[in-house]
Amino acid sequence: MAQLLARTADRLYWGARYIERAEDTARIVRAYNDLVVDYPSQEMLRWEPLAALTGSDPSITVPPHDLSGETTVVRYLLADRANPSSIVSTVAMARENLRTTREVMPREAWQAVNQLTHYVDATAAGAVERQLRDRFLVRIVEVSRRLDGILESTMTRSNEFRMLRLGRLVERADMTTRVLGVAAAAILELEGANREELVTDQVRWMSVLRSVSALQMYQRAVRGPIDGLAVVTFLLSYSAFPRSVQGCLDDIRTVLDGLPSPQAVLAELDRTEGVVRAAHPDVTEGVDLDRAMETTQAAIARLDVAIRDRYVASAL
Amino acid sequence: MDELIDESGLPQPVAAALMQLIDRIGEAELRSRQRIAELDILTMGITFTVYSDGQNIDRAWPFDIIPRVIDGSEWDEIAAGLSQRLRAINMFIDDLYNDQRIIADGVFPADLLAASVNYRPQLRGIHPKHGVWAHISGTDLVRDDDGKMYVLEDNLRVPSGVSYVIENRGVAKRAFAELFERQRIRAVDGYTDELNRLLTSLAPNGVADPQLAVLTPGIFNSAYFEHSFLAERMGAELVEGADLVVDSDDCVYMKTIDGHERVDVIYRRIDDLFLDPEVFLPESMLGVPGLIRAWKAGNVGLANAPGAGVADDKVVYAWVPDIIRYYLSEEPLIANVPTYRTMYDDERRFVIDNIGDLVIKPANESGGYGILIGNRATRDELDQAVAAIEADPRNWVAQPILALSTVPTLVDGGIEPRHVDLRPFVLTSDRSYVTPGGLTRVALRKDSLIVNSSQGGGSKDTWIIDGMYEAGPV
Numbered sequence: 001m002a003q004l005l006a007r008t009a010d011r012l013y014w015g016a017r018y019i020e021r022a023e024d025t026a027r028i029v030r031a032y033n034d035l036v037v038d039y040p041s042q043e044m045l046r047w048e049p050l051a052a053l054t055g056s057d058p059s060i061t062v063p064p065h066d067l068s069g070e071t072t073v074v075r076y077l078l079a080d081r082a083n084p085s086s087i088v089s090t091v092a093m094a095r096e097n098l099r100t101t102r103e104v105m106p107r108e109a110w111q112a113v114n115q116l117t118h119y120v121d122a123t124a125a126g127a128v129e130r131q132l133r134d135r136f137l138v139r140i141v142e143v144s145r146r147l148d149g150i151l152e153s154t155m156t157r158s159n160e161f162r163m164l165r166l167g168r169l170v171e172r173a174d175m176t177t178r179v180l181g182v183a184a185a186a187i188l189e190l191e192g193a194n195r196e197e198l199v200t201d202q203v204r205w206m207s208v209l210r211s212v213s214a215l216q217m218y219q220r221a222v223r224g225p226i227d228g229l230a231v232v233t234f235l236l237s238y239s240a241f242p243r244s245v246q247g248c249l250d251d252i253r254t255v256l257d258g259l260p261s262p263q264a265v266l267a268e269l270d271r272t273e274g275v276v277r278a279a280h281p282d283v284t285e286g287v288d289l290d291r292a293m294e295t296t297q298a299a300i301a302r303l304d305v306a307i308r309d310r311y312v313a314s315a316l
Numbered sequence: 317m318d319e320l321i322d323e324s325g326l327p328q329p330v331a332a333a334l335m336q337l338i339d340r341i342g343e344a345e346l347r348s349r350q351r352i353a354e355l356d357i358l359t360m361g362i363t364f365t366v367y368s369d370g371q372n373i374d375r376a377w378p379f380d381i382i383p384r385v386i387d388g389s390e391w392d393e394i395a396a397g398l399s400q401r402l403r404a405i406n407m408f409i410d411d412l413y414n415d416q417r418i419i420a421d422g423v424f425p426a427d428l429l430a431a432s433v434n435y436r437p438q439l440r441g442i443h444p445k446h447g448v449w450a451h452i453s454g455t456d457l458v459r460d461d462d463g464k465m466y467v468l469e470d471n472l473r474v475p476s477g478v479s480y481v482i483e484n485r486g487v488a489k490r491a492f493a494e495l496f497e498r499q500r501i502r503a504v505d506g507y508t509d510e511l512n513r514l515l516t517s518l519a520p521n522g523v524a525d526p527q528l529a530v531l532t533p534g535i536f537n538s539a540y541f542e543h544s545f546l547a548e549r550m551g552a553e554l555v556e557g558a559d560l561v562v563d564s565d566d567c568v569y570m571k572t573i574d575g576h577e578r579v580d581v582i583y584r585r586i587d588d589l590f591l592d593p594e595v596f597l598p599e600s601m602l603g604v605p606g607l608i609r610a611w612k613a614g615n616v617g618l619a620n621a622p623g624a625g626v627a628d629d630k631v632v633y634a635w636v637p638d639i640i641r642y643y644l645s646e647e648p649l650i651a652n653v654p655t656y657r658t659m660y661d662d663e664r665r666f667v668i669d670n671i672g673d674l675v676i677k678p679a680n681e682s683g684g685y686g687i688l689i690g691n692r693a694t695r696d697e698l699d700q701a702v703a704a705i706e707a708d709p710r711n712w713v714a715q716p717i718l719a720l721s722t723v724p725t726l727v728d729g730g731i732e733p734r735h736v737d738l739r740p741f742v743l744t745s746d747r748s749y750v751t752p753g754g755l756t757r758v759a760l761r762k763d764s765l766i767v768n769s770s771q772g773g774g775s776k777d778t779w780i781i782d783g784m785y786e787a788g789p790v
Contacts, residue, residue, distance in 0.1 A: 003572030003573065003574045003575075003577050004572055004573050004574075005553060005555065005559050005570055005571065005572055005573075006559070006571050006572060006573050007556065007558070007559050007571075008554075009573050096535075099361075099374070099535065099540075099544070100535055100544070100554070102361075102544045102545070102547075102548050102554075103544055103547035103548035103551075103552070103553070103554045107548070110361055111359055111360060111361065113361075114358065114359055114360070114361040115359055118358050118359070159573060159574075259573070260573060260574040261574070310573075311573045312573075
């Protein structure tokens with residue numbers, strides 16, 4: 001079998017990253033939605049912290065009539081084509097990348113990508129409404145999972161497969177830190193508002209866990225009531241959980257071991273792990289948690305650069 | 317004439333089963349099958365790219381559910397004619413790049429070759445494997461009112477459409493499962509295997525298990541879908557020019573994540589002028605510097621061979637019947653459309669005098685661009701055409717306006733006849749292969765003769781049916 005073209009490697013990696021970003025965004029919005037629905041609208045759990053998902057300074061302006069920011073933020077995350085991290089944008093980017101790698105992917109996988117694109121194009125705008133939102137988000141997660149299932153069960157364990165895995169894992173690690181970033185933004189928001197907490201600490205951290213489908217696994221692993229520090233530690237370091245940052249890094253290591261000459265990337269991975277191990281944020285301080293997550297994201301970004309330097313740029 | 321229905325409004329014998337089924341299920345059910353077919357096309361990601369408003373848009377492939385059917389015995393004659401035509405054309409090309417016997421013998425005018433924009437003098441003296449230059453061709457056929465099929469043009473450079481032949485069949489099989497069950501409709505799936513075999517046969521000597529690659533200009537090319545489809549079906553690499561490099565050993569390598577890896581055969585879908593900036597257009601960003609060097613050294617196979625386009629020119633076209641007689645000593649099995657060559661004074665005078673009754677074609681455009689249909693043009697357009705012909709007579713030909721045959725087509729108003737052409741694909745190496753049928757393109761606008769998908773044309777599946785259908789309950 002032929003070796004993987006460097007350009008194809010790049011497209012597979014990014015295609016997988018974008019799909020994972022769409023899936024994870026869907027999971028996170030869904031969990032937040034779930035949290036909000038528990039509270040009557042007049043109590044106004046605000047939505048702006050969720051926009052922090054796409055970075056610390058999202059470019060949104062909530063008009064006064066959008067009292068909780070819900071419509072604005074949900075549209076921004078789901079249906080806004082100007083937001084490169086919205087679900088419509090990431091799905092479109094995934095397709096653009098994977099369209100150029102059809103010859104190396106199972107046909108069924110390409111069809112799943114197409115279905116996802118057409119579904120998102122037709123539905124995203126309508127899914128800003130609460131009524132349709134959950135079904136939309138569930139569908140995104142399902143198609144993304146199905147795509148992984150197709151690859152898992154029908155794709156040769158080749159370097160093509162490994163690049164797709166790598167994209168998934170790097171993005172997943174990054175998104176888990178972003179979920180914690182959203183938690184930090186929410187804490188900051190409450191501090192800023194200086195008002196009675198509407199949502200108890202425990203409920204809020206439950207929601208954080210739900211965003212990465214970790215609630216049940218957390219409860220099985222950690223005894224006692226849910227508390228912030230344990231949640232952050234679980235999501236950063238509990239390597240047995242596949243969506244924890246350390247779990248993703250472990251899987252990245254396994255994938256790299258199968259790729260040709262990964263030494264430089266492995267060295268960067270060691271440094272990434274060092275950063276994750278050193279992160280001990282004070283979870284009651286929004287600023288501190290936020291800073292810790294930004295540091296972790298920067299470490300993951302350096303890992304991403306190392307991967308691209310090795311498998312794309314070096315061949316060009 | 318209509319391909320499926322005779323003058324009295326009854327189904328042609330070969331279309332009996334199809335028309336009976338359409339009659340029985342009715343228009344509403346047909347429409348619902350059409351919708352399902354369109355959904356299939358979206359899901360399968362069957363697209364083509366159009367360039368408009370400065371943007372390239374990946375559009376769903378237009379498909380009409382009602383197929384065109386052709387009787388197997390008629391098709392066998394057409395296929396034999398196509399194989400014959402391509403054998404002769406390839407001998408012609410090889411001759412032009414080597415001995416030029418046909419010119420010495422006075423059959424083909426030397427000044428025509430001198431004026432050809434598609435002749436590549438840099439390639440003189442090359443004699444590719446099997447003596448074949450145009451390995452893959454997509455010959456356009458039309459049926460006139462007299463019921464005969466004519467060759468309209470030979471596409472010898474980078475003809476596209478074969479992927480849609482195969483994909484259309486996949487969709488049609490689901491749409492008309494009951495007909496496939498009852499009739500022998502020739503399968504079209506074998507094409508990519510045949511292409512694979514052909515490309516493999518072009519490998520450098522001594523390479524047993526060659527690495528094949530499809531070279532694409534990239535995602536913005538209108539046929540990108542097809543490039544990717546063919547690579548996928550053949551297990552070949554899909555590469556862009558920047559993925560390849562020719563080393564000092566004159567071999568072609570692709571840039572992989574584990575260093576450079578040898579490429580043995582390239583099915584290039586880039587126009588030859590862009591193929592190698594060392595030899596052709598120096599500013600080309602699409603090609604691979606040194607590719608021609610590697611090819612000349614016998615270190616890589618190229619299909620189609622660069623320079624093959626010399627025979628794909630609407631003026632050279634007029635000589636193809638003579639070319640067949642000259643090299644094969646056979647009469648052409650498929651006719652050319654009568655073609656007036658405006659480079660000759662008498663023929664030019666005839667064309668200018670009768671311009672309103674002719675189709676005027678530029679020698680070297682594709683995609684239906686630049687074509688003027690005399691009886692549909694304004695006085696101004698006709699005057700401009702005359703001026704253009706007089707300014708550059710070598711660059712034009714004229715043909716009578718053919719009454720392209722029609723096929724019933726599902727349009728907004730119901731089922732109506734629409735004009736079609738047919739593009740079969742011919743593979744030529746040490747043997748010939750012709751796709752059973754080919755790509756039927758249909759002009760979706762009423763009375764239009766423009767079938768190109770870039771200009772609002774659609775497509776149909778083409779069925780070559782063996783054995784007569786006996787009418788009975790479906």
